[in-house]
Amino acid sequence: MSEPYKVLDNPELGRYAVSAKDLKAGDVILEEIPFAIGPKVNSSPLCLECCCPVDGSANGPKCSDCGWPMCEECNEDKDNVVYHKKECALFVKGKAKFQNVEDSTASCMQLDCITPLRMLLAKEDHPERWDAELSVMEYHNDARKDGTTWHQDQQNIVGYLRGPCGLKDRFSEEVIQQVIGILDINAFEVRTSKGYSARGLYPKLGVMAHSCVPNVVHSIHPSDGYRLIGRVAIDIPEGEKLYTVYTYTLNGTSTRQAALKSSKYFTCRCPRCLDPTELGTHFSSLKCQKCDNGLIVSSNPLDDEAEWRCSNCEFKTRGAAVQKAIQVMQAEIDQLSCLENGPEKLTAFEKLYKKYRSILHPLHFIKTSIRHSLIELYGRVPGYEMPELPDILLERKVELCRDILWVLNIFEPGKTRSRAMILYELHAPIVMLAQSQYRQGVLDGNPLKEKLSEAALMLQECSSILEWEDPYSPEGILANVAKQSMEQLRESIKMIS
Helix, strand or coil, X not given: CCCCEEEEEECCCEEEEEECCCECCCCEEEEECCCEXXXXXXXXXXXXXXXXXXXXXXXXXXXXXXXXXXXXXXXXCHHHCCCCHHHHHHHHHHCCCCCCCCXXXXXXXXXXXXXXXXXXXXXHHCHHHHHHHHCCCCCCHHHHHCCCCHHHHHHHHHHHHHCCCCCCCCCCHHHHHXXXXXXXXXXXEEECCCCCEEEEECHHHHCCEECCCCCEEEEEEHHHCCEEEEEECCCECCCCECEECCCCCCCCHHHHHHHHHHHCCCCCCCHHHHCCCCCCCCCCCEECCCCCCCEEEECCCCCCCCCEEECCCCCEECHHHHHHHHHXXXXXXXXXXXXXXXXXXXHHHHHHHHHCCCCECCCCHHHHHHHHHHHHHCECCCCCEHHHCCHHHHHHHHHHHHHHHHHXXXXXXXXXXXXXXXXXXXXXXXXXXXXXXXXXXXXXXXHHHHHHHHHHHHHHHHHHHHCCCCCCCHHHHHHHHHHHHHHHHHHHHHHCC
16 A cells, blocks of 8 residues: 655755645544653653652652652552653662652653653664654754753753763763754644643654644544554645644744744744735734724734734834733733633623724634633533523524634644534534524424534534544543434434424
């Protein structure tokens, strides 16, 4: 069977992948297990096996062998410990002790060495894979040396591994910094089987170039050794570049660029980033306060200092002023996000949404973020649970979901996890609205069938995408729920005369 993609190389992009044949949406293009998996940078104290948060103080749970953080459940099942096993033996041999911390909610710098150490040990165990897949990966040492973390890593990771851990004769400073760089630039976020955050290095997926409109999606299966399965999200003809994404697609250009520059050391020049309107969505555009219909957009989206100008009048403002305004708005959202889920939180988000109505384009990423929060709250908090929602609020949830779907069709086209989750949120208010309108005599049999059939198709698409996820993950479980709901809904449709 022919390979679905081939790897090419050029000075501008480095190594990248193109389709080696015509591909259909959903086609699997790669499968791989991680070269290493472990804690993210700046993690708070966590179990070094399952990554669940733990108390990092003297009273917190520790590995009975090496004394580093480990939850009680994993400690009691030491025969099945996989990820902590080799470093544990190394810590015991070198008498490298974990220093207890007072604040278990703060980042624990001692744990920054864990994932690089696992990479180094895997390099010794799998030299062929290292040579073929890892040694050619970007690590941007020159750019990293000019950053803020190089010297911190030199002391906290390089010095610690070569000193107290006794690895001076096994790994040079250069190799350790190379491993740190490879991880920083190429690792992907993973979720453990219990839903906790970690990072994993997947060299095959790392070959894919970045775009803020990706055409490749992936699912990670913690129940199967964190196996990654990559698929194309849309139909792709032979010879097209394959793109993954290294940042959050539902951020505006300035935010995405800042994240990529600080963590991946490059400037994205994809069509979306070069377009001040972000492919016609106006995802970062402001409403002009000096005229009726003008939109303020950046004169150069890749330059934070560039002027922002109105499309309809002479008004212009500094990029720094726009960024400051966005930071204030984002701070307001972050503050509300910390509130406990309840009717007060929902009301506060709706109030904030209305506050920005005269300032931001309707599809602005700040408003899109608020929409996400409202979608999660409508139907789930006291006083606003699905059976209690009046038609006007059911219509509100439908509107919120459709607005996000419209954006996703541009930025994450095709069969994506984000689309599936919104489709699931959308189907319920559509069903409940249709039933309410039928009871009121607004809909008769055939229009009711059409509405319910629309919702059933949403559930079908949702389940077909989420069935790619780990069956034990929340998304994998939701795939089965969506499938069962679809079957029940279709039985109901058959009963409508």
